[in-house]
Structure formats: C-alpha cells, structure tokens
Amino acid sequence: MAKLDFSPIADTTRRAEIVALLRRAILTGQLEPGQKLNELRISEQMRVSRAPLREAMRELVQEGILTSIPYAGTFVIDVTAKDIDDAYSLNKVLDEFAIELMWKLRDQRFFDELDRRHEAVKQATRDRDTTRQIETALQLHGLIHEWADNSVLLETWQRLTSRLQMYFALHQQARKEVVPAEDVHETYVALLKGNDMRAAQRHAREHIDLDFEELLAYARGLERRPSKGA
Amino acid sequence: MAKLDFSPIADTTRRAEIVALLRRAILTGQLEPGQKLNELRISEQMRVSRAPLREAMRELVQEGILTSIPYAGTFVIDVTAKDIDDAYSLNKVLDEFAIELMWKLRDQRFFDELDRRHEAVKQATRDRDTTRQIETALQLHGLIHEWADNSVLLETWQRLTSRLQMYFALHQQARKEVVPAEDVHETYVALLKGNDMRAAQRHAREHIDLDFEELLAYARGLERRPSKGA
DNA sequence: GAGAAGCAGATTGTCGACAATCTAACAAGG
DNA sequence: CCTTGTTAGATTGTCGACAATCTGCTTCTC
Numbered sequence: 001m002a003k004l005d006f007s008p009i010a011d012t013t014r015r016a017e018i019v020a021l022l023r024r025a026i027l028t029g030q031l032e033p034g035q036k037l038n039e040l041r042i043s044e045q046m047r048v049s050r051a052p053l054r055e056a057m058r059e060l061v062q063e064g065i066l067t068s069i070p071y072a073g074t075f076v077i078d079v080t081a082k083d084i085d086d087a088y089s090l091n092k093v094l095d096e097f098a099i100e101l102m103w104k105l106r107d108q109r110f111f112d113e114l115d116r117r118h119e120a121v122k123q124a125t126r127d128r129d130t131t132r133q134i135e136t137a138l139q140l141h142g143l144i145h146e147w148a149d150n151s152v153l154l155e156t157w158q159r160l161t162s163r164l165q166m167y168f169a170l171h172q173q174a175r176k177e178v179v180p181a182e183d184v185h186e187t188y189v190a191l192l193k194g195n196d197m198r199a200a201q202r203h204a205r206e207h208i209d210l211d212f213e214e215l216l217a218y219a220r221g222l223e224r225r226p227s228k229g230a
Numbered sequence: 231m232a233k234l235d236f237s238p239i240a241d242t243t244r245r246a247e248i249v250a251l252l253r254r255a256i257l258t259g260q261l262e263p264g265q266k267l268n269e270l271r272i273s274e275q276m277r278v279s280r281a282p283l284r285e286a287m288r289e290l291v292q293e294g295i296l297t298s299i300p301y302a303g304t305f306v307i308d309v310t311a312k313d314i315d316d317a318y319s320l321n322k323v324l325d326e327f328a329i330e331l332m333w334k335l336r337d338q339r340f341f342d343e344l345d346r347r348h349e350a351v352k353q354a355t356r357d358r359d360t361t362r363q364i365e366t367a368l369q370l371h372g373l374i375h376e377w378a379d380n381s382v383l384l385e386t387w388q389r390l391t392s393r394l395q396m397y398f399a400l401h402q403q404a405r406k407e408v409v410p411a412e413d414v415h416e417t418y419v420a421l422l423k424g425n426d427m428r429a430a431q432r433h434a435r436e437h438i439d440l441d442f443e444e445l446l447a448y449a450r451g452l453e454r455r456p457s458k459g460a
Numbered sequence: 461g462a463g464a465a466g467c468a469g470a471t472t473g474t475c476g477a478c479a480a481t482c483t484a485a486c487a488a489g490g
Numbered sequence: 491c492c493t494t495g496t497t498a499g500a501t502t503g504t505c506g507a508c509a510a511t512c513t514g515c516t517t518c519t520c
Contacts, residue, residue, distance in 0.1 A: 013300050013473065039502070049475045051281060054503090058285045062292030064385065070243045071481045071502055086382040090327070097323045152316040152393075155294065156386055163382075243503065269472070279505045284473090301472055301511050 014048050018056035021046070026065050026076055027162065028131050029169040036073045037066070065162050077163075081219040084167050087160055094145070094157055095204040101148035103197045110147055111193060117143060118189050134168045140185060144192070171218050244278050248286035251276070256295050256306055257392065258361050259399040266303045267296070295392050307393075311449040314397050317390055324375070324387055325434040331378035333427045340377055341423060347373055348419050364398045370415060374422070401448050 025031045037057065043050045057074050060066040068074045102110075117140040124132040138161050145157040191200040255261045267287065273280045287304050290296040298304045332340075347370040354362040368391050375387040421430040 015473080016300070040500090050502090051474055051476095055285055055288045055473095058288045059292050062289050070241050070246070072483095073502075083381065086380040090380065090382050090386065093323060093327045097320070150316040150320065151313065152320050152390065156320065156389075159386075160382065245503080270470090280472090281504055281506095285503095303472075 013052070015052040015055050015059075018046065018048065018053055019059055022056060022060060023063075023065070023162070026060070027165045027169060029166070029173045031076050033076050033079045033166075033170070035076045037075065038073075063162060064159055065166060079167060079170065079219060081216055083163070084215055084219050087163055087167070091157075091160055091164065092205050094153065094160070095141075096201045098144040098148045098150075098153060098157070099192075099197060099201050099204060101150055101153070102144050103200075105147055105149060106192075110143075114140075114143060114189055114192060118185055121185060130172045131169065134165055134172065137185070138165055138168075140189075167215060167219070171215050174218055243282070245282040245285050245289075248276065248278065248283055249289055252286060252290055253293075253295070253392070256290070257395045257399060259396070259403045261306050263306050263309045263396075263400070265306045267305065268303075293392060294389060295396060309397060309400065309449060311446055313393070314445055314449050317393050317397070321387075321390055321394065322435050324383065324390070325371075326431045328374040328378045328380075328383060328387070329422075329427060329431050329434060331380055331383070332374050333430075335377055335379060336422075340373075344370075344373060344419055344422060348415055351415060360402045361399065364395055364402065367415070368395055368398075370419075397445060397449070401445050404448055 022031075022037075031037070039050050039053060039057075043053045046053070057066060057068070061068045061074065065077055066074050067077050117136065120136040121133065121140055124136045142157065142161065145154050148154070188200075188203055191203050194200070252261075252267075261267070269280050269283060269287075273283045276283070287296060287298070291298045291304065295307055296304050297307050347366065350366040351363065351370055354366045372387065372391065375384050378384070418430075418433055421433050424430070
C-alpha cells in the first residue's frame with residue numbers, strides 16, 4: 001500500500017467560502033474601516049441567500065474584524081491608534097512567550113520551514129506584491145507560534161494577526177509607494193537558528209517596533225478625519 | 231437638567247439571548263464536553279426558529295467553546311489535559327502583563343471595586359454556591375485585565391476565561407464535595423493593594439498553580455475514558 | 461456468512477418570504 | 491424657529507419549508 005497522507009478535504013459549505021471571501025476583502029482593505037455591510041446587496045452579488053451570509057458575518061464579528069449593532073447593521077471595525085498600540089504590545093508578549101516555548105522544540109523541519117517562509121517573503125518583495133508581502137511576512141512571523149505547541153496561544157495569535165494584517169494593508173494602501181523592505185527578516189531568521197534565546201526574544205521586540213512607529217503615525221492621522229463609512 | 235448617565239439598553243434580539251443561554255449551559259457543565267447540539271430539538275425547546283439559534287451557535291464556535299463539523303453537527307468542545315495546561319500557561323503570561331499595565335493606573339475606584347468583587351467571592355463561598363463561586367472568583371481575577379486599559383488584552387482574557395470557567399465547573403461537578411476555599415484570595419488582594427509589583431506578579435503565578443494541579447489530575451482522568459456525547 | 465449496493469430516516473445547510481425595527485423626510489403645533 | 495408626531499422606505503431579525511448530506515439498516519449477490 002502506498003504511503004500517502006491525505007489532507008482533509010475542503011469545507012464545502014457556502015458559509016465557509018463566504019467567510020473566506022469577506023475576510024480577504026477586509027484584510028486587504030477592499031472594505032474600508034467603518035463601512036457598513038448591506039446584507040441584501042452582498043448576498044445578491046454573491047448569488048447566495050442571506051442565511052449563510054449572516055452566519056458568516058457572525059463568525060467575523062467574533063473574530064473581531066466586524067462589529068454588529070442590532071437592527072442597525074454590521075460594520076468593518078474602526079481602527080484607532082490605541083487599537084494598534086494595544087495589539088502590538090500584546091503581540092510582543094506573545095512573541096516572547098512563543099519563543100520560550102518553541103525554543104527546545106526546534107529541529108531540522110523547523111529550520112526548513114523557516115527558510116521556506118523567508119523565501120516566500122523575499123519573492124513577494126521582488127514581485128512588488130505588497131499585499132502578498134504582508135501576508136507572507138505574517139506567516140513567517142507565525143511559525144514560532146505554530147511551533148510552540150500551545151493551541152490556545154496559536155489561536156490567540158491568529159486572532160491578533162487578522163487585525164495586524166488589516167492595519168498593515170491600510171497603511172500600505174495609504175502611502176502609495178511600494179515598500180522597500182530590503183530584508184528586515186534576515187537577522188530575525190538567523191537568531192531563530194542560533195543558540196541565544198534571549199537575543200531572539202529581544203530582536204523580536206525591536207524588529208516589531210520598527211514598522212510600528214510608522215503605522216502608529218498613520219493611524220493617528222486617520223483619527224483626525226474619521227471615516228464616514230459607505 | 232439632571233445629570234444622569236444612562237447605560238446602553240440591552241440587546242433585545244433572540245440571538246443574543248440564545249447565546250447567553252447556551253453559554254451559561256456550557257460553562258456550568260449542564261452541557262457535557264463532546265455532546266452534540268441538535269438544532270431542531272433545542273430550537274423547539276426554546277420556542278425559536280433555527281436561524282437565530284444557528285447564528286448563536288456560530289458565535290460560540292468562534293468563541294471557542296463549541297466546535298462544528300459541516301453536515302455532521304455542532305458539539306461542545308472536548309477538554310483535554312493539554313488544553314487546560316495550554317490555557318493556564320498562557321493565562322499566567324497574560325496576568326503578568328496585565329499587572330504591569332494596570333499597576334500605575336490603580337486608584338481608589340480600583341481598590342473599591344477590588345474589595346467589592348472579593349466580597350462577592352466570599353459571599354458565594356458562604357452560600358456554598360460553587361457555580362457562583364467560580365464565576366465570582368474569575369471576575370475578581372478579571373479586574374486587573376479590565377483595568378489594564380488594553381482592549382485586545384481584555385478580549386483575549388475573556389476568551390480564555392470562558393474555557394477556564396468550563397474546566398472549573400467540570401472539575402467541581404466531578405468531585406461532589408463543596409470546595410472549602412477558605413480565602414485563597416486574601417493575599418492576592420493585599421498584594422494588589424501594596425507597592426511591590428513583582429511580588430504581585432509572582433503571587434498571581436503561584437496562586438494559579440494551586441488549583442491547577444488538581445484540575446490537571448482530573449483532566450488526565452477524563453482522557454482515559456473519553457466522553458461519548460449524547 | 462461476508463461484503464457491496466441501495467434505501468429510509470434523521471440532521472444540517474440553504475432559500476425565499478414575512479415581521480420587527482430603524483432612519484429620514486415631512487407635517488403639525490407651540 | 492424649534493420641537494414633536496407621523497409616515498414611508500429601507501434594512502435587519504425571524505420564520506417555515508425545501509435541498510443536500512450523512513448514518514445505519516436492509517437487501518442482494520456471491
């Protein structure tokens with residue numbers, strides 16, 4: 001018998017597909033913060049009834065990227081400078097924790113996967129595909145959480161990531177120019193391969209602070225002229 | 231004009247009420263881990279159609295206390311020893327972070343609220359109301375997170391709390407005898423009022439470890455005879 | 461008797477229609 | 491002119507029915 005691992009087949013419910021579609025639209029900034037999601041209009045565009053759409057929206061509300069007001073509507077969350085600040089400071093704590101947990105679990109497979117994801121970032125950078133660049137950078141960053149072997153931590157990080165991705169996308173979209181991002185991750189990857197855990201933790205902290213300042217400045221600008229929604 | 235602050239009126243949708251009902255049933259252990267939730271049966275019992283019920287379930291799935299398999303059903307999550315371990319270790323990290331954040335934000339209102347919640351725990355203990363005892367203890371514990379002024383942290387902690395509450399309820403239910411719980415929180419409260427932040431952080435860690443061992447032992451017992459569901 | 465094919469029942473997923481609620485424009489009254 | 495009451499339209503919340511899928515049993519074949 002051939003030794004073959006089958007991965008689980010895709011969830012083939014409309015709901016799941018709608019969730020994926022909506023999430024992508026939000027995280028790439030196609031749906032702006034504060035914007036209202038009209039159920040009838042969206043369901044007609046997707047050729048789907050409102051039932052699965054509403055269920056999908058309910059999921060995204062719990063995921064924290066939509067917010068719902070009874071009888072008023074469901075909206076893309078508003079991004080405030082404080083939100084970004086809060087998310088980042090928590091993210092730092094989680095990163096430190098993740099590195100501590102996964103440090104002695106590192107093996108060849110980890111290093112290979114690390115390189116693979118690093119390569120994906122570099123590829124996206126070469127392609128000048130900013131959206132994909134954000135996506136791959138976060139995936140690279142997420143590896144430590146996946147490797148930490150703590151399901152609750154991973155889940156928590158993924159929730160945070162959703163929002164971070166949205167913030168970054170907005171940021172990128174705002175300043176039209178393509179980000180250079182030479183290779184900010186080179187040091188990070190090297191440290192994760194090394195033997196100094198403390199150094200890796202310290203770097204994770206500082207590396208994050210890098211883009212953070214820019215992002216915060218952008219967010220503060222946003223707050224002065226709040227979005228109207230559509 | 232009289233100076234009066236009105237709090238927002240309650241969300242009066244069936245969905246919201248269903249969510250509250252189901253959550254309570256799960257967190258108090260009335261619905262066992264692994265148990266399947268039959269939509270038709272529950273909707274008839276609640277005198278509600280399946281639409282709002284399904285939306286409510288979708289929320290609880292994202293909240294992490296239900297799990298859903300397409301075309302198979304929605305089930306109360308199974309509790310493994312590792313889950314509890316994971317949740318607790320993350321909880322420790324969050325507690326430390328919260329104490330750091332809220333430490334310089336403490337004021338008289340904080341101390342008053344701290345006393346109020348502490349009193350609620352003691353009251354529940356006197357009443358031998360174990361369910362309420364768990365609830366109030368977690369609320370006492372949650373104050374530092376509410377006071378930390380970091381919305382993402384608070385949200386994260388609340389998600390964790392759901393599960394912790396469920397674990398505790400199961401634990402309590404298993405060993406029939408009422409918990410003594412003299413006053414484990416006395417020291418904790420005192421330290422939060424004091425001037426030694428590090429000491430408070432250290433205690434939060436150790437205090438948690440207390441019940442933790444018992445809970446883990448219980449969970450390991452569970453795993454040897456996995457629940458069937460109903 | 462063992463195994464495959466197919467059927468029946470139950471359950472979940474989806475749909476279209478109706479009811480409840482909100483918003484905004486307009487009219488009436490002070 | 492400002493406030494209050496009314497009404498029409500649009501949107502969300504809920505319902506009952508139908509379609510798709512799964513599960514277990516039965517039946518058929520060998």
